[in-house]
Amino acid sequence: MQTCDFLVIGGGVIGLSIAREIRKRRTDARVLLIEKEPSCGAHASGRNSGVLHAGFYYSPDSLKAKFTRLGNERLTTYCEEKHIPLNKCGKLVVAKDAADLPSLDELLRRGHANGIELQAITETEAKSIEPRVKTYQRALFSPRTSTVSPLQVVNAMQQDAVREGIHIQCGTAYRGRDNGNVRTNRGSIDAGYVVNSAGLYADKIAMDYGFSEKYRILPFKGLYLYSDEPSGSIRTNIYPVPDLRNPFLGVHFTITADGKAKIGPTAIPALWRENYEGLGNAPCRSKARRSTGTENRRSIF
Ligand SMILES: Cc1cc2nc3c(=O)[nH]c(=O)nc-3n(C[C@H](O)[C@H](O)[C@H](O)COP(=O)(O)OP(=O)(O)OC[C@H]3O[C@@H](n4cnc5c(N)ncnc54)[C@H](O)[C@@H]3O)c2cc1C
Structure with missing residues (x-):
């Protein structure tokens, strides 16, 4: 079981930015970012008009x-x-x-x-x-x-985040909630706060936490x-x-x-x-x- 103060789900430009801002405001906090793909920026953040x-x-x-x-x-x-x-x-x-x-x-x-x-x-x-x-x-x-180049921006932010002490774990997918913990494909995480920045899957995660019941991503x-x-x-x-x-x-x-x-x-x-x-x-x-x-x-x- 991993533990952290803040768990950020999703390594796009939004997740990376929020993780860095949390770290800036709470220098003593353990911030963990999980990304389901092998690298950050694999979806909208790395493939837009720039x-x-x-x-x-x-x-x-x-x-x-x-x-x-x-x-x-x-x-x-x-x-x-x-x-x-x-x-x-x-x-x-x-x-x-x-x-x-x-x-x-x-x-x-x-x-x-x-x-x-x-x-x-x-x-x-x-x-x-x-x-x-x-x-x-x-x-x-x-x-x-x-x-x-949007990918260059994401890569630079990822490097900064790591340098600032944020733990980034790629290849780790949120799977659901279990007794107050977050379940992933690589075990459970005990997180103080969960930040949902999962892009196209953000609505599904929000629903697990009782939000967004009337919304669906098209x-x-x-x-x-x-x-x-x-x-x-x-x-x-x-x-x-x-x-x-x-x-x-x-x-x-x-x-x-x-x-x-x-x-x-x-x-x-x-x-x-x-x-x-x-x-x-x-x-x-x-x-x-x-x-x-x-x-x-x-x-x-
Ligand atoms: C065609 C197109 C062109 C665009 N052009 C521009 C532009 O020119 N300028 C501009 O400012 N904006 C543009 N945008 C918008 C911009 O790309 C998005 O607003 C931005 O990338 C959203 O970032 P994000 O981090 O929320 O989402 P994403 O980049 O999608 O990041 C979400 C991350 O969460 C991860 N994730 C999802 N589910 C899970 C899970 N269960 N467990 C772990 N990780 C998970 C995903 O793998 C992904 O990496 C464009 C969008 C599109 C579609």
Whole structure:
């Protein structure tokens, strides 16, 4: 039986961040993080668009708006301190027709209310930022949006966590509760507090503790298509005006940290949680990276 003061379940960016914050506030606490995969960041945290969003999508009174703005500032500083390459290429939000303009204006209003640097620009100005971009009449430019390799961020956080005295145990899956202890595939853990940061399985763990009874996670997956054009051929991230009623940003062009363009993600219902390929599955990192993009690299313009 292992014992700890805090047990963090899940080694994604959220679990690692919470574990480090606990350790910072309670330097004497024994903090144990368990991750079911052989390494941290094997799921959403290691396979996303890698965008450090500026924070102008969310309504000003929301925590999302506050956390996105603060997160952008702090992650930028963190990446710079750790020498993790950041592509500070900014982001254009473009309108496809007149119907998009009210939402474009709403994004501008939210950006200003959230204290985010955001520029309303003409089509000509947009073309001076990225010559191949098309927009209807006007666009927004966010200079604070940048991109990073999400796996590099997770790896750096994992190394920091270990250095700070957090015990990280990969290959250890939460299986349930037993007489007040946590049951895993590698024995039981007697934990003072349990932190549930298990991503796509967070709802199931929450239910074991009497929360989230009315909620179920509906898995969606996003596919990316990579361009075979050389690095730097597109200068900035390009996003459509989103439908603000939905939680999706719309299919966008992302410029990766090394300057390559990819388009995506789609948002399609997945057959099950962590379902990245057709009827197969790809729990390990190397396969995961293939499944979120496509092997068939071709021109996407
Ligand atoms: C297609 C896509 C693109 C995105 N793009 C961006 C972006 O550009 N910028 C941005 O900021 N955000 C983006 N996001 C969102 C971002 O990826 C997530 O908000 C973030 O990764 C969530 O982190 P997490 O730690 O909560 O979850 P995860 O990264 O899923 O971590 C949860 C961990 O818990 C582990 N776990 C699960 N069950 C158990 C168990 N029973 N026992 C032990 N461990 C368990 C899992 O293996 C996993 O490692 C994107 C998301 C998607 C899907």
